[in-house]
Amino acid sequence: xxxxxxxxxxxxxxxxxxxxxxxxxxxxxxxxxxxxxxxxxxxxxxxxxxxxxxxxxxxxxxxxxxxxxxxxxxxxxxxxxxxxxxxxxxxxxxxxxxxxxxxxxxxxxxxxxxxxxxxxxxxxxxxxxxxxxxxxxxxxxxxxxxxxxxxxxxxxxxxxxxxxxxxxxxxxxxxxxxxxxxxxxxxxxxxxxxxxxxxxxxxxxxxxxxxxxxxxxxxxxxxxxxxxxxxxxxxxx
Numbered sequence: 001x002x003x004x005x006x007x008x009x010x011x012x013x014x015x016x017x018x019x020x021x022x023x024x025x026x027x028x029x030x031x032x033x034x035x036x037x038x039x040x041x042x043x044x045x046x047x048x049x050x051x052x053x054x055x056x057x058x059x060x061x062x063x064x065x066x067x068x069x070x071x072x073x074x075x076x077x078x079x080x081x082x083x084x085x086x087x088x089x090x091x092x093x094x095x096x097x098x099x100x101x102x103x104x105x106x107x108x109x110x111x112x113x114x115x116x117x118x119x120x121x122x123x124x125x126x127x128x129x130x131x132x133x134x135x136x137x138x139x140x141x142x143x144x145x146x147x148x149x150x151x152x153x154x155x156x157x158x159x160x161x162x163x164x165x166x167x168x169x170x171x172x173x174x175x176x177x178x179x180x181x182x183x184x185x186x187x188x189x190x191x192x193x194x195x196x197x198x199x200x201x202x203x204x205x206x207x208x209x210x211x212x213x214x215x216x217x218x219x220x221x222x223x224x225x226x227x228x229x230x231x232x233x234x235x236x237x
Contacts, residue, residue, distance in 0.1 A: 001025040002047035002118050002180060007037040007063075008080065009055045013103070017050060020110065023215045025187065025222075034058035041072050047180075048117045051097075053081035053088060061088065064095045076117040080105065188223045191216075195225070 004026050006017045011032070018028045029046060031037040034057050040046075053060040060079055067073040079092045082103030089100040098120055099113045175182070191209070198204040206213045 001027075001183060002121075003027045003029065003044075004114070005029045005031060005037065005040060005046040005049045007031045007034070007049065007055075007060070008052040009033055010052075013052070013080075017110075020107065021114070023211070024111070024114075025183075025219060026114075034060075034063045037063060038066070041067065046075055047121050048114060049075060049077045050101075050114075051077055051079055053079055053084045053092070061092050061095070064092060064097060068096050076121045078113050078117055184223060187219075188225060191220055191223065191225055 001024065004021055006014055006021075006028060008014050008017070009032055014030050014032065018030060021028045029040060029044075031040055033055055037049075037051070051060045051064065060081075064073070064077060064079075067077075073096045076098040077096065078099045078101060079089065079097045080101045080103060081088070084100070084102075092100065098117050101109060101113055191205070194205045194208050198208065202213055202216060206216050209216065211219065
C-alpha cells in the first residue's frame, strides 16, 4: 500500500504502530530518534511520516522545521505526543504538519488519520514530474543472456489439475505504473486467487495468508474484492 516512517523514541510505541500498520498492508520504516529520521529522509521519501514531538536528541517540531527549510517536507506528516500543549500542536500545523494525534492513540483515530494523510499525499505530488523529452524513445532490445520478465501474472494450476488463470490477471499490469497501484493490483489478484482456491472460505483463506479474519475482511473491503463472486456455484441435485 504505502511506505510509512514511524519516528518515536519509545520502542513499545514503534513496535505497536509497526504491527498495526503492517497488518493494514503498509511498509513500515522505524526511526528511534531525529538523526535516524534525517538519514532515512535524505535517501528516501516515505508516503507518510508519524513523528513524535518529545524525543531526547531533537524534538519533532525542530525536525519538522529542518525538513521544511531544506525542502524535505514534501510528504504528509502527522505529529504524535502525550504531553504536547495546544500551542505546540498549532505551531506544528503552521510549519506544515497535517494532523496531531494525542497518546495513547486510539486505533480508529490512527487508521483514520493515516488514511487522510495518504489521501492528501496523493493529491499533492511529492516531486515535480520529469520534463517531457523531445528525443524519440529508444527501442528496447532484449538481452539474449537475460530471460524476459513477464508483464502479467502467469497461469497457475488449480487444485483439480486444470490450468486456471489467476483472478484479475486480465487487468493490464505494467512495471511502469506507480508502486502503490501495482501493489494494489497484485494484492487483489492474490486474495481473489486464494478465495477461489478455498471456495470462498474466509477461515481457510485467513490460514493460508496468515491474516486474522478481522484484518482479512478489512483488507478485502479496502481492495474492493467482492466475496460473493468467489463462492462456488451450487451443484444440481
